[in-house]
Amino acid sequence: MSATATATLEAPVPTRAGMFRPAERKKTRLRMAIDGVSGSGKTFSALRFAFAFGQRVAVLNSESGAIEKYQGLAPDGIPWEFDVGYMPDFAPTSYTAAILQAGKDGYGVLVIDSLSHAWAGVGGALEIKDKKSGSGGGNSFTAWKDVTPMHNRMVEAILHSPCHIITTMRSKQGYVLETNSQGKQVPRKVGMEPIQRAGMEYEFDVYCSIDIDHVLTVTKTRIPEITDQVIVKPSAAFMGPVIDWLNTGSKVDASFFAVTQADLDRYASRVAAEDRKEQAAQPRKSAMELMEEQAAAEKAAAEAAASKANGSGSTSVVETNPTATVTNGNSNSNGDLATADQVKRIGELVVLLGCGEKINAALARRKIGSVRSLAHDDAQAIIDRLEIDAAKLPAAERDAKAVEAAKAAVNQEMPTCGPATAEQVEACKKALAEFAQIDPTGYAATMQKIVAWLSQNGKGKLADLDATQAAQLYDSIRSKSLPTFILHSLEHYKPKN
Secondary structure, X not given: OOHHHHHHHHXXXXXXXXXXXXXXXXXXXXXXXXXXXXXXXXXXXXXXXXXXXXXOEEEEEOOOHHHHHHOOOOOOOOOOOOEEEEOOOOOHHHHHHHHHHHHHOOOOEEEEEOOOHHXXXXXXXHHHHXXXXXXXXXXXXXXXXXXXXXXXXXXXXXXXXXXXXXXEEEEEEEEEEEEOOOOOEEEEEEEEEEOOOOOHHHHOOEEEEEOOOOEEEEEXXXXXXXXXXXXXXXXXXXXXXXXXXXXXOXXXXXXXXXXXXXXXXXXXXXXXXXXXXXXXXXXXXXXXXXXXXXXXXXXXXXXXXXXXXXXOXXXXXXXXXXXXXXXXXXXXXXXXXXXHHHHHHHHHHHHHHOOHXXXXXXXXXXXXXXXXXXXXXXXXXXXXXXXXXXXXXXXXXXXXXXXXXXXXXXXXXXXXXXXXXXXXXXXXXXXXXXXXXXXXXXXXXXXXXXXXXHHHOOOOOHHHOEHHHHHHHHHHHHOOOHHHHHHHHHOOOOOOO
């Protein structure tokens, strides 16, 4: 091959003018979030991290005034002297205004404690959406069309603030039963997903979760030095590599930062202009192509509507697709039914709030007999509404009720939702087979308990279980808590006459 030919092959492929440029590492401001349950130490940790910067600290407080009791502490040798601002309401627009004001006032670090109220607090995004859609079940889509821009603007205020920002978020609380040193089963508070818009963690450079034992886990970060770190009661020293990372690179242009509503408007206009420029650069489709696309979309929508209509008369949606709730606790294979996590959370909130009659009425209006048969979006809407009510409970009352619920759940009757399906039984058998390979001794002992329980309750085989028992049995096997399930669920279950 000639030199000329080689040079031709190695020549760079031309691109649209101005589309690419050399990457440049710039200094940045911290965008950090910490979620955790009540009492985990998320507020205390946020303050420790904030004072590691050695700059003026402001706290945007939507919790009680307890944070001011931390004033003057010096756990890392630096006295905590900070200013605090309280929210007039929890609307995203109020958060946006407060974040901009902190930047305008020249604070170096802003702690937002907590950001959950902007979502599920009184006057927050969910409540605004409910008011706009109306108590009679108005147009939810139109309501979100108004609320989403408010929330997006709050996020932009966080991302473009000249302050380092550390936010806390409440976690949805759950309880698990564990064996203590005396061999007794006791409930322990655990955190679930944060109370905020889904996907909010993607907006932060550092995202941490802290549990009731004050163990902080870095669940997501762009900083290699702290990736996957797990620390008990983290000190200000944790921030050393974080601050080094933030200070690496060239200086950020001042036009990036926003301290007024006009600044956010200019940023939004710039983004919109870039989007229009990008769209203009795309190849134009012919009228025929657009018509074909529209026809295909209408056909797909008609087929989806017909499919949904054909299945709407069924009262056993879960049973026709058991893998939606049995084989995957976090998602549905059909993308339509409530997940196992949603079903579990609704149950916890019903016990916490004592609103069983309200949920039964909601199910009756939808002509279904089980929470497991809810559509995914309906289940999430119910959870969001109940989370707002739960957030209004005093923390001490909420925790006490949750502990009582966890203890009572051991002896309460297990609900039924029809017989277990063949697919559920097969899933349980497969999980038991895997259990036998991992722990043969434990498997043998467990099977004896299952057989004994089946016999005592007039059941001869796994197929005699109802759908809820089968789903819980499967989940217990997969989570390696089968002995606890047998001891505290099956042995205390009293079949209805």
